Amino acid sequence: MNKYLLLCLLPLVASAQNYVARVSQMADQIDQKVIGYRRHFHQNPELSNREVETAKFVADKLKALGLEVQTGVAKTGVVALLKGGKPGPCVALRADMDALPVPERAPLPFASKAKGEYNGQEVPVMHACGHDTHMAMLLGAAEILTTMRKDIKGTVKFIFQPAEEGAPRGEEG
Numbered sequence: 629m630n631k632y633l634l635l636c637l638l639p640l641v642a643s644a645q646n647y648v649a650r651v652s653q654m655a656d657q658i659d660q661k662v663i664g665y666r667r668h669f670h671q672n673p674e675l676s677n678r679e680v681e682t683a684k685f686v687a688d689k690l691k692a693l694g695l696e697v698q699t700g701v702a703k704t705g706v707v708a709l710l711k712g713g714k715p716g717p718c719v720a721l722r723a724d725m726d727a728l729p730v731p732e733r734a735p736l737p738f739a740s741k742a743k744g745e746y747n748g749q750e751v752p753v754m755h756a757c758g759h760d761t762h763m764a765m766l767l768g769a770a771e772i773l774t775t776m777r778k779d780i781k782g783t784v785k786f787i788f789q790p791a792e793e794g795a796p797r798g799e800e801g
């Protein structure tokens with residue numbers, strides 16, 4: 629998954645040939661870790677503007693990579709900057725963070741049992757729109773690109789966006 633995402637960034641790196649091989653190899657290396665992130669997010673979904681634990685998890689992983697991390701963006705959003713070793717443009721990669729007020733039906737070991745409050749009602753909460761995979765992939769991309777910092781021409785901005793599904797009534801998002 630990471631491989632395809634990162635190939636879009638080819639123009640940003642110094643030596644293109646090396647880049648493809650390195651991305652491929654690293655994506656294979658961290659595959660299980662990224663799958664683990666996805667399952668964690670899937671099992672712990674949070675509704676729009678309530679992505680508090682999700683934001684903490686994301687920010688911790690990004691800080692551990694040594695990135696410049698900003699939290700509380702648009703309430704629960706997280707933004708990290710990777711400054712490359714060479715001058716160049718800034719490119720943003722984005723993932724959404726929130727889950728939906730729908731029940732989990734799949735009998736998975738990492739199925740969601742989460743509940744939340746949505747417009748005054750208690751509801752089941754589930755990542756039914758793929759935001760769990762988006763976040764896992766973006767964390768994977770951040771990890772791979774961080775190892776290439778010195779070859780990157782420019783800056784990569786990782787944006788974890790809250791409330792993509794729409795903020796609850798009466799809130800901004």
Ligand SMILES: [Zn+2]
Pocket residue numbers: 724757758759792793
């Ligand atoms: Zn969505």
